[in-house]
Amino acid sequence: MKIEKIEHSFGLPQTGLLSINSLDRVLKNLSLANKTPTMVFQLVFLVPLVSERQVWVGLLHSIQAFESNSNISKKPEFEILLRLSGKRQIKEALKLFSLKEKANQEVVLVGWGKNKKALKEKAQNLGQSLGFAPKTNLFSKNFSKNKKLILESYGISQNQISSFNGWKEKDAIEALVLEKMALLGLEG
Structure with a gap:
């Protein structure tokens, strides 16, 4: 666990697999984990994410927003969704990252807290209670499998990608997604 x-x-993005039979149970466990005032956790659907870097930047933007009182949502767990999606509406962010009752979904357990040891312990306990199975290297496979959906999710056109002359396609797309995320913080 990194x-x-x-x-x-301290921030934590851990990719893995999650089978959900009861979405209510998952949401209840997340809600209980978020009752700890010094820690925040969120589970997001991996498919619309470009890279692990996107998750780190989303975490950074969320933390900075709360530290500077420029957060969009009152709840940090929703702020994470908004920052990752680059959208101002929770409804739109939920539509993009919501989990479903389905077996072996590729997800990211995202968390932040003040105490590294406590964050790790709480994340492991939450993962166990959810049946979360950590798995690495999901981002590289995800991008090649879901590039079209990623482009649609963030409204990225081929012309925008082409403007990054000489860049690898994935790097250009990641830069465009990160730009959308950064612009969210500038919107009033």
Whole structure:
């Protein structure tokens, strides 16, 4: 489990597989985990994400938003969704990242907290209670499998990609997604 320092907190993005028989049970477990005032957790559907870097940037933007009182949502777990999606409406972010009752979904467990050890322990306990199975290298496979959906999700055109002359396609798309995420913080 990779936990790194971000601003005055620690961040955690862990990819893995999750089978959901009861979405209500998953949401209840997440809600219970989020009752700890110094930690925040969210589960997001992996498919619309370009890279692990996107998750780190989304975490950074979320933390900075709460530290500077420029957050869009009152709830940090929703702020994560908004920042990752580059959208101002929770409804749109949920549509993009919502989990479904389905077996072996590729997901990312995202978290942040002030205490690294406590964050790791709570994330492991939450993962166990959900039946979350950590799995690495999902981002590289995800991009090649779901590029079209990623482009549609963020409204990225071929012309925009082409403007990054000499860049690898994935790097150009990642830069465009990160730009949309950054612009969200500038919108008023």
